[in-house]
Amino acid sequence: MSKLIVAKFGGTSVADFDAMSRCADIILAEPAIRLVVVSASSGVTNLLVDITKHTDVTERYACYQGIERITLAVLNRLQQPDTVAADIDQLLSALKELIEQGGAVYSGAHKDEIQSFGERLSSVLFAQVLRERGAAGLCFDARRVMRTDSRFGKGEPQITQISELCAIQLQPLLADNVVVTQGFIGADDIGQTTTLGRGGSDYSAALLGEALNAAVVQIWTDVVGIFTTDPRLTDQARCIKEISFDEAAEMATFGAKVLHPATLIPAMRRNIGVFVGSSREPQAGGTWIAKEVKERPPYRAIALRKAQTLITVKSPAMLHAAGFLTRVFDILSRHQISVDLVTTSEISVALTLDEGGMSSAFSASIEPALAELRSFCEVSVEQGLSLIAVIGNHLHSSKGVTGDLFNTLERINMRLICHGASKHNLCFLVQDADAPAVVKQLHQSLFSAA
Template identity: 30%
Template sequence: MIQPLVYKFGGASIKDAKAIQRIAQLLKSRWVNNLVIVVSAAGKTTDRLEELISLSFENKEFSRPLLELMEYHLDLCKGLFEEDHSIYARVENHFAQLHRALENTAIKDNQGFFYDQIIGYGELISTRIIQEYLCLIGCSCLWQDARELISTDSHTKMAKVDWALTMQHCRKALIPKLETFPVVTQGFIGKDLQGNTTTLGREGSDFTAAILGVSLGASSVTIWKDVAGILNGDPDLFPDAVKFEYLDFEEAAEMTYYGASVIHPKTIKPLSKHGISLYVQSFLDPDKPGTVIGSFGQAPRIPITIIKNNLILIELRIRDLSMLGGFHFDYIYDVADDIHAEIQLTQAAAAHLNIVINTVSLTDEQIVKAFRDIFHVKVNRGLKLITVKNPTTVELDHYRRMEADLILEQRSLDLVQWLFKV
């Protein structure tokens, strides 16, 4: 069989009926059997589901916002299907299940588990709508439950992928289907060995596309976004940002690590390992080339600015006055791993160490407890990290003017990072 192709569409690309019609035309003009279409929840559905989950935890009334979310999906369908189409009953049925799940007090005690059983409904519903609509316009395709493909551990809210099992499932369950029909499946969700739904972390659908791309030995993965490609800064913040035509895997991975939110940070590594090119293209202008991420070697040295908010600075001072050594670094990375915190920056001095992490769901108490055996711990919240790769005097002068709020600066030859109080 010809190598599969993976396309991924995020929430913005399917936020209303017009947007769905646009991506359906994009797909129709590129229609081939061996296409895997990974889709996220429509618009801001996942945010709405998080709000419903919080209401349910607090034993507050959630019927009204749930109804509004259902109305949003039914309205979306009205712009695409005739009144008597079976999709309406299907969507209503999903919402009835969702209502029951939100009421299920038996699983509410385990908050992470409860979250995972509910948050993926957005994807389950959106993929039904997209698959039915594609069939309606003559693009016959199959709906595939991603949980039958992506196998994970049971870690809630950010499960780890079991690559060997996932590859097995993809070969067995997906490849035979792709011989005859393209497949529409969900981003973001998987299943653990007990058969429970798991999730890959917020905005994890890009990662799903990479997992399926690797597991199927795809020829390429294309992520369709509302931007022209990867730019050297977020266009919402830097209107003059320029697009990269080519970007090396390493450079792209670094950008996502420092916080460029255009691609989920876990997406690049597996694709790079298997030499599968990643295309980032605009669903608003699909015929225009976007950015190709691959093995190109050194990228042009233009400044790249990445801004990341809501970070936590943890100041660690060694308790027994010994000097900082390899043991301390091993220790903090192990602890960070245990508490599922990602370290964004470290700065070391003789007997103390500053680390910046991005896990805001941890309380100060949890953070202090995690490190206190070895360190005195101080936690500072709500910080902004600005990272500039290949800085010129323009960026250096600009950010130096914000000195009053500067908490920490770190510089190397081709990278400057500033941590600011917001």
């Protein structure tokens, strides 16, 4: 099946019955879509995450009720709700049981098990929406094929096994069915439920596309494609019609939420075209991401990632002494701390870490590493920073790039600038509070003349 299209519908696209019906229109209009990957209905994963944070059962139960409301609102709009009522009831009962049984703190395995319910509920409902529209919708449990390691909260997909499992379990179903499966979730080799990390359904779709040798992976969302920056930040953001894998991957890495950062890795391995469009306005076109593109402009987009921590490690004693950086990075590596940007001088190194949206837990998690660093260095930590990335082509060697940046932002206090290491990005840090205005100003300067 060389023309296979895998279509992924995000949380807002399956938020309610009407949204699901619009997705069904897209599927019915394109017979090559044989595999549909759905996210949880909008808001459901956040409620599931909240459940695992509350120690009080009453508060957990209030979150559960929110999920039940969203689920039943779809169920009650179906023509034949009875067809799936028992499946939905079973899922909701199992979730309620986990909430009632949960102790004061959930383990990683329990958290992933709980978070899996969003996609498991939406996929059952969505398959029925398809059947009621005359398509052969079949709900398939992604955990049968999406094999990961046992890193709960950020399972690492096992590519070879996914491919083997897909060939046996999933491929044979595609000829006669429109298979609906869950994004975001997987299972380890002893059958424990895992998740791929927040926003991971895009990655699921690309991994399944790779395993099934799909021609195209479609990402249907709430914007009509990938824009020159997050359209919520400026009304001057423009939709990009065509973009290369490497540029789009940089955008995703540096915070363009429209794509999970790992999505393009499987697509690049197999050279699978990726399309991003709006399930609300499919007729509006979208963005094609491909290996070869007609144009590679110097400035392509601006991405923003909030909640960054800047750590500066300084040791005058290390002047002319070898091994300073090795020692610093060895400590960070032993504590499994992943570093994003780095700048160095002979006696100091400044680096940024992504807090992943949980400042207090993050601060506690890096403290042991900081204590080790303090044993031989001065260490300063600054939080509340945003990383802004200008994405483009040949940025490391093009004349005038830093001039364009500094001229536009002369009044802004930029905390760390990384330029030259990548031909596709130029990054810097600003205070979180300044970030939206900086992106807007920079966008105006780099893109309005074009």
